[in-house]
Amino acid sequence: MASDAGPGARPPKDDAGSQAxxxxxxxxxxxxxxxxxxxxxxxVARGRVTxxxxxxxxxxxxxxxxxxxxxPARAGRVLVGDVDVTRLPARKRLLEHxxxxxxxxxxxxxxxxxxxxxxxxxxxxRARAAxxxxxxxxxxxAFELFPVLAQRADNRAQxxxxxxxxxxxxxxxxxxxxxVLLVDEPSMGLAPLLVRRIFAVxxxxxxxxxxxxxxxxxxxxxxxxxxxxxxxxxxxxxxASGPSAELRDDPRLRRAYLGATDALGIPVAPVGxxxxxxxxxxxxx
Amino acid sequence: MIQYLIDGLATGSLYVLLAxxxxxxxxxxxxxxVAHADLYMLAVFSFLWLGTDAGLGTAPGFVLGVVAAVAxxxxxxxxxxxxxxxxxxxxxxxxxxxxxxxxxxxxAKLVEFRARSVPPLFTTTTWQVAGLRxxxxxxxxxxxxxxxxxxxxxxxxxxxxxxxxxxxSENTQLSEVVGIDTGRMMGLSVVIASxxxxxxxxxxxxxxxxxxxxxxxDVSLKMFAVxxxxxxxxxxxxxxxxxxxGIVESLAVAYVGSTWQNVIGLLAMVAVLLFRxxxxxxxxxxxx
Numbered sequence: 001m002a003s004d005a006g007p008g009a010r011p012p013k014d015d016a017g018s019q020a021x022x023x024x025x026x027x028x029x030x031x032x033x034x035x036x037x038x039x040x041x042x043x044v045a046r047g048r049v050t051x052x053x054x055x056x057x058x059x060x061x062x063x064x065x066x067x068x069x070x071x072p073a074r075a076g077r078v079l080v081g082d083v084d085v086t087r088l089p090a091r092k093r094l095l096e097h098x099x100x101x102x103x104x105x106x107x108x109x110x111x112x113x114x115x116x117x118x119x120x121x122x123x124x125x126r127a128r129a130a131x132x133x134x135x136x137x138x139x140x141x142a143f144e145l146f147p148v149l150a151q152r153a154d155n156r157a158q159x160x161x162x163x164x165x166x167x168x169x170x171x172x173x174x175x176x177x178x179x180v181l182l183v184d185e186p187s188m189g190l191a192p193l194l195v196r197r198i199f200a201v202x203x204x205x206x207x208x209x210x211x212x213x214x215x216x217x218x219x220x221x222x223x224x225x226x227x228x229x230x231x232x233x234x235x236x237x238x239x240a241s242g243p244s245a246e247l248r249d250d251p252r253l254r255r256a257y258l259g260a261t262d263a264l265g266i267p268v269a270p271v272g273x274x275x276x277x278x279x280x281x282x283x284x285x
Numbered sequence: 286m287i288q289y290l291i292d293g294l295a296t297g298s299l300y301v302l303l304a305x306x307x308x309x310x311x312x313x314x315x316x317x318x319v320a321h322a323d324l325y326m327l328a329v330f331s332f333l334w335l336g337t338d339a340g341l342g343t344a345p346g347f348v349l350g351v352v353a354a355v356a357x358x359x360x361x362x363x364x365x366x367x368x369x370x371x372x373x374x375x376x377x378x379x380x381x382x383x384x385x386x387x388x389x390x391x392x393a394k395l396v397e398f399r400a401r402s403v404p405p406l407f408t409t410t411t412w413q414v415a416g417l418r419x420x421x422x423x424x425x426x427x428x429x430x431x432x433x434x435x436x437x438x439x440x441x442x443x444x445x446x447x448x449x450x451x452x453x454s455e456n457t458q459l460s461e462v463v464g465i466d467t468g469r470m471m472g473l474s475v476v477i478a479s480x481x482x483x484x485x486x487x488x489x490x491x492x493x494x495x496x497x498x499x500x501x502x503d504v505s506l507k508m509f510a511v512x513x514x515x516x517x518x519x520x521x522x523x524x525x526x527x528x529x530x531g532i533v534e535s536l537a538v539a540y541v542g543s544t545w546q547n548v549i550g551l552l553a554m555v556a557v558l559l560f561r562x563x564x565x566x567x568x569x570x571x572x573x
Binding site for chain 1: 448452453460461464466
């Protein structure tokens, strides 16, 4: 199901700054006295996948949850298009601005049927349609793309495997006609082969529907394969950013992904969406 | 023997009516409202004050009784349930217990600590069918209980709002993620629960023809027992267990002795908690 078109076949999007579907500016997130995210700025280009990678505990999910409105931002701004949504609760960000989250782990309502789960996504899609946002994805398409969901439509989501539940969560969020989709660790708890399949399906659907995606993922290699642009987060700060192809092939950064401290502080030319993101200095210790 | 079954169904109706709402709120909010049974008492006194004392009449008094129960339930929701930290169950327990004491003693003060007789809503008749005594007020309670219980069950299962309530009851945080107004759904569950308690209370008082401010103390334990044995959040289970408890109590009174009536429900509760903590029909975190 993987898309034939490689990353290079994508038409270049011009002027990523003003075209960004989602922009995060100098975001700080804290849990009590612990600053989990510090001065994170990034941009998600419209119709493209942007990956936020980094090791476990780097603060990736905190960035995502703050973007979704599930965690308060201590400082900084979150913009959808050019609308500041920083002060809006999660529900309004979703219904009024199309910021949809696919949470990490199993996030299906397991006591409800697969169809009822998808209904919850359609409900948001209808509300967005009433506000003038064209639906990007229909129930038929969801069933076509994820045949297992069609087969299991009237079963409780409980009977789905972890991977199938992940597909259900993705389909549900696409039915919401999102302006930006936040995907949190889709590989979590899944066997490597299944992770490959999920990523292939995501690549296909995101490409076909030109979904703007911010993908948080611990598996750096596979995330940068899917994404057009990437940001590397370490200890709550962005340490590198650029087109995925460059990040992927940078041997010095490959070490950084693995958490090797000798590679930190290497200046990486910030290219693409939301420039000037990599701090000049090194990682705070 | 069959007569005891009939009597038991009538008693069980009261347990079902209270447990339905209690378990619905528990399922949706994950919170025990200890003051829930007081809404039943409040509806009946409101009916007496407005319908009888103020002379508004039976039908308007009946409606206002239900309205009073809903208003009080809503107030408990806004003042206590939606504010107390859910992570501290004891705070919630003590908080709603306090509300219960306040309501009971406030009403008791107003009626000078006396029980009152309740005028019948309609003329009571007892039919003799094949040697069995069947009273129309019992039938009214039973029919209303079945209608409300099955109606609630069907509504949760089939309506789109019921679907949202089930989603919130399974996972509140995930419900926020899919854009459900969880606070509104919780408020809705409290309103429905209060209306059922009020309506049920008025029909039960019509049968017993009396009410006292502390009636909740007697039925609260049964309400807990039914909800716990059935499994928190299980509406269908609350109906089955509520009726079963009524019948078992009725049989116990007949064959063992009336002193055992109140023990049975609690014994069942302890037994179920020991062997099946999620309840007979409970699946953790859901209503329906």
